[in-house]
Amino acid sequence: MVKPDDLGKIIDEHPFFQGIDDTLRALLVGCAANERYEAGQFLFREGQEAAKFYLVRAGTVAVEIDVPGKQPIVIETIGEGEVAGWSWIVEPYRSTFDARAIGLVRAISFDGKCLRKKMAADPALGYEVLRRFVPMMAHRLSSARLQMLDLYGPSAKPEKVKKAKVKAAGKTKGTNRSPAARLAKAAKKSKKDS
Amino acid sequence: MTAVPRDPMLPVLFRIEKVRRDLSDTFTMELVPEAGGEFSFKPGQFNMLYVFGVGEIPISISGDPGDRSVLVHTTRAVGAVSSALDSLKAGDQIGVRGPYGTAWPIESAYGQDVVFVAGGVGLAPLRPAIYHAMNNRERYGKVMVLYGARTPEDILFKKELERWRGRFDMDVLVTVDRATGKWSGNVGVVTNLVARGGFDPLHTTAFVCGPEVMMRYGASALEKKGVARDTIWISMERNMKCGVGLCGHCQWGSHFVCKDGPVFRYDSVADLFQVREL
Ligand SMILES: Cc1cc2nc3c(=O)[nH]c(=O)nc-3n(C[C@H](O)[C@H](O)[C@H](O)COP(=O)(O)OP(=O)(O)OC[C@H]3O[C@@H](n4cnc5c(N)ncnc54)[C@H](O)[C@@H]3O)c2cc1C
Numbered sequence: 001m002v003k004p005d006d007l008g009k010i011i012d013e014h015p016f017f018q019g020i021d022d023t024l025r026a027l028l029v030g031c032a033a034n035e036r037y038e039a040g041q042f043l044f045r046e047g048q049e050a051a052k053f054y055l056v057r058a059g060t061v062a063v064e065i066d067v068p069g070k071q072p073i074v075i076e077t078i079g080e081g082e083v084a085g086w087s088w089i090v091e092p093y094r095s096t097f098d099a100r101a102i103g104l105v106r107a108i109s110f111d112g113k114c115l116r117k118k119m120a121a122d123p124a125l126g127y128e129v130l131r132r133f134v135p136m137m138a139h140r141l142s143s144a145r146l147q148m149l150d151l152y153g154p155s156a157k158p159e160k161v162k163k164a165k166v167k168a169a170g171k172t173k174g175t176n177r178s179p180a181a182r183l184a185k186a187a188k189k190s191k192k193d194s
Numbered sequence: 195m196t197a198v199p200r201d202p203m204l205p206v207l208f209r210i211e212k213v214r215r216d217l218s219d220t221f222t223m224e225l226v227p228e229a230g231g232e233f234s235f236k237p238g239q240f241n242m243l244y245v246f247g248v249g250e251i252p253i254s255i256s257g258d259p260g261d262r263s264v265l266v267h268t269t270r271a272v273g274a275v276s277s278a279l280d281s282l283k284a285g286d287q288i289g290v291r292g293p294y295g296t297a298w299p300i301e302s303a304y305g306q307d308v309v310f311v312a313g314g315v316g317l318a319p320l321r322p323a324i325y326h327a328m329n330n331r332e333r334y335g336k337v338m339v340l341y342g343a344r345t346p347e348d349i350l351f352k353k354e355l356e357r358w359r360g361r362f363d364m365d366v367l368v369t370v371d372r373a374t375g376k377w378s379g380n381v382g383v384v385t386n387l388v389a390r391g392g393f394d395p396l397h398t399t400a401f402v403c404g405p406e407v408m409m410r411y412g413a414s415a416l417e418k419k420g421v422a423r424d425t426i427w428i429s430m431e432r433n434m435k436c437g438v439g440l441c442g443h444c445q446w447g448s449h450f451v452c453k454d455g456p457v458f459r460y461d462s463v464a465d466l467f468q469v470r471e472l
């Protein structure tokens with residue numbers, strides 16, 4: 001079992017809550033727990049109560065959608081130093097995706113109900129938590145939009161572009177000598193001149 | 195030698211020594227000058243490759259700048275000329291003009307962390323700079339390669355990325371937009387890898403290459419992390435004809451991409467990124 005002091009230290013070291021005020025961090029610690037997930041275990045499942053969110057300390061979490069009869073589609077992965085889960089802060093507090101550990105994952109979890117209660121009672125804490133969550137949510141939204149753009153284009157070989165007749169070294173119509181031969185001659189001449 | 199003959203519009207004849215298929219639509223060619231000699235270039239520069247009877251296109255050099263015996267180009271077949279190039283094989287000849295354009299200022303990043311941010315085939319123009327950083331590893335702080343591809347099947351230079359990742363002195367992170375098959379790596383856009391950091395933003399030089407939208411968002415993710423605009427470099431693409439600043443074909447705002455670019459310092463072009471239909 002991790003002592004509250006150690007939990008506080010871990011929270012402070014994680015980029016998400018880095019630099020948070022001591023009093024507010026003490027409030028956070030009261031809702032936090034140290035957790036560990038083996039490969040394949042779910043941190044949360046779509047449709048279930050979004051009871052917690054996680055500061056990922058080590059490992060990778062896949063955020064995915066279950067597709068009946070098919071492999072789940074991974075939408076994004078969340079790694080060390082990042083946060084998994086924001087539905088705990090948005091009514092009706094239900095997870096909108098599955099989150100699965102890809103390998104061993106170590107994380108600090110926060111109990112959503114516990115934290116919401118403290119945030120309602122202490123506006124400074126409420127502001128501090130939202131101030132950190134909102135940019136993260138905005139970043140995720142813009143990343144998802146970018147991902148939808150299919151920036152790199154299709155991978156399939158483009159429809160055979162009408163293959164222009166490539167005559168790498170052969171004769172080109174209408175000339176006495178092939179372009180390659182003309183270049184060879186020019187190269188020879190430039191070598192001789194130099 | 196360079197492939198720039200007396201008349202800058204006259205290509206020099208090169209023979210294809212080897213062709214390697216990288217992806218279903220992307221291939222790497224090794225070329226040697228028919229007349230013999232060596233080819234020197236700076237990382238980030240490009241050549242105009244002429245497929246006889248078809249046309250000429252700008253393609254960046256993707257080989258090791260330390261190896262002058264062979265000229266390496268990695269091309270994605272997207273249209274008439276690049277597809278014609280794709281149909282050539284070892285022993286065939288093409289015309290080459292170059293090297294042209296500005297280079298990644300990799301030497302001016304000595305003493306700094308260097309972050310290479312690449313998307314899709316954009317890894318190819320960055321590879322010479324990555325080679326330089328590896329060949330001069332002791333001169334840099336951290337060296338990071340952040341690479342994004344469409345799917346795991348679209349990862350360019352996969353074996354090489356794995357080899358680089360195996361080194362203890364380099365961080366290589368790869369992400370895909372869509373996971374397929376047994377992929378258990380990162381999923382998400384390459385800008386997410388930038389957001390994770392791992393470099394010292396105040397002492398970082400970043401080189402970004404890929405589709406224009408990716409570069410725009412990539413540069414802005416670097417800025418958000420605290421990297422200054424004047425230490426971020428990008429490589430632009432525009433249609434080209436002469437390649438030497440004569441025809442105006444490649445004009446981008448007040449710049450000619452062939453002559454003033456393709457590598458630009460981000461602060462000198464950031465505003466142009468926001469201008470539509472340029
Ligand atoms: C400085 C510079 C360096 C470059 N380096 C490389 C490189 O290392 N490797 C490489 O593969 N390409 C590179 N390019 C892009 C390459 O020059 C173009 O893909 C090529 O000119 C297309 O010519 P094409 O005749 O094959 O296609 P076109 O017949 O001109 O075009 C056919 C279709 O492909 C589309 N298209 C054109 N260019 C691109 C593109 N870049 N990406 C996606 N679709 C496109 C067009 O919109 C059109 O629909 C570089 C461009 C510049 C300016």
Ligand code: FES
Binds near residue numbers: 434443444
């Ligand atoms: S291609 Fe002619 S000016 Fe750039």
